[in-house]
Amino acid sequence: MDIFDLSNEIAVVLGAGGALGGAMAEGLAEAGAGVAILDFAVERGQARAKSIADKGRRAVFVQANALDRASLRAAHEAVTRELGAPTILVNAVGGNDPAAQVTEDRSFENLSAEAWRANFDLNLCGGVLFPCQEFGAAMVKRGRGSIINIASVSAHIPLSRVVAYSAAKAAVLNLTRFLAREWATKGVRVNSITPGFFPADQNRRLLFNADGSPTPRAKAILDHTPMRRMGEPSELIGAVIFLASDKASGFVTGADIRVDGGFLAQTI
Numbered sequence: 001m002d003i004f005d006l007s008n009e010i011a012v013v014l015g016a017g018g019a020l021g022g023a024m025a026e027g028l029a030e031a032g033a034g035v036a037i038l039d040f041a042v043e044r045g046q047a048r049a050k051s052i053a054d055k056g057r058r059a060v061f062v063q064a065n066a067l068d069r070a071s072l073r074a075a076h077e078a079v080t081r082e083l084g085a086p087t088i089l090v091n092a093v094g095g096n097d098p099a100a101q102v103t104e105d106r107s108f109e110n111l112s113a114e115a116w117r118a119n120f121d122l123n124l125c126g127g128v129l130f131p132c133q134e135f136g137a138a139m140v141k142r143g144r145g146s147i148i149n150i151a152s153v154s155a156h157i158p159l160s161r162v163v164a165y166s167a168a169k170a171a172v173l174n175l176t177r178f179l180a181r182e183w184a185t186k187g188v189r190v191n192s193i194t195p196g197f198f199p200a201d202q203n204r205r206l207l208f209n210a211d212g213s214p215t216p217r218a219k220a221i222l223d224h225t226p227m228r229r230m231g232e233p234s235e236l237i238g239a240v241i242f243l244a245s246d247k248a249s250g251f252v253t254g255a256d257i258r259v260d261g262g263f264l265a266q267t268i
């Protein structure tokens, strides 16, 4: 079965200094791809690139700010120089900015426009739009590529409190489908993965108390998850390799794969 072999591919993973992007970068490298770790966090990004290289796989770290198009352009040039032209793009920059969250002290009516915009900037512009304009456009010119965006269960059904994040992630799904259609005849496929709940820096405070015990919110999540557990980042690897590989998913575009322990399949 060589349909999951990525040894002719160069993958750019934005946000690979983080929990989910990092695990997906490891998986793509394991499947043979040369992997560029892009993140603005230097230490975490370098550590991830080293961990991959230590396993005998190809990886480089390039610092990049997904919100800054000039920085993405420079990173693109560096990746092309060091590894070759990217054929896979995984967009794993994103997260909930608590400043735009509804809390006991902050009602929906009192959300600030600035905080709202910051969530959309991070999750939609840095999370999908700017990297697709930079890397996706070059893939279109070369006629080959696979883009994988990271949505969220809150893109499908809005979670309580994280209102701006949910709306921005819904837009991620929508933009994924727009681009899928736009680039379908140009050799570039655009799909998304919807992760359920995976403990990581951006949501730890919502899920766990200082002593490590689950918050009422984490308990509610587990009660609503048929598998009664949260995910491990490595459980995203199968989906990302499938979507990255033209041989495995050549007729798949505009799709969303849920890796959520059944969260979105459950009502009562």
Ligand SMILES: NC(=O)c1ccc[n+]([C@@H]2O[C@H](COP(=O)([O-])OP(=O)(O)OC[C@H]3O[C@@H](n4cnc5c(N)ncnc54)[C@H](O)[C@@H]3O)[C@@H](O)[C@H]2O)c1
Pocket (backbone or CB within 6 Å): 014, 015, 016, 017, 018, 019, 020, 021, 038, 039, 040, 041, 044, 064, 065, 066, 067, 091, 092, 093, 094, 095, 096, 126, 127, 150, 151, 152, 153, 194, 195, 196, 197, 198, 199, 200, 201, 202, 203
């Ligand atoms: N962890 C979860 O449960 C979960 C669930 C659903 C969706 N997601 C989504 O998956 C993606 C990854 O989440 P994670 O849990 O790995 O988060 P994380 O915070 O561990 O990783 C995000 C990474 O992005 C980097 N980053 C942030 N802004 C950046 C910028 N402007 N330029 C470059 N790098 C930047 C951070 O330095 C960090 O390394 C996000 O889009 C998140 O919304 C996560």
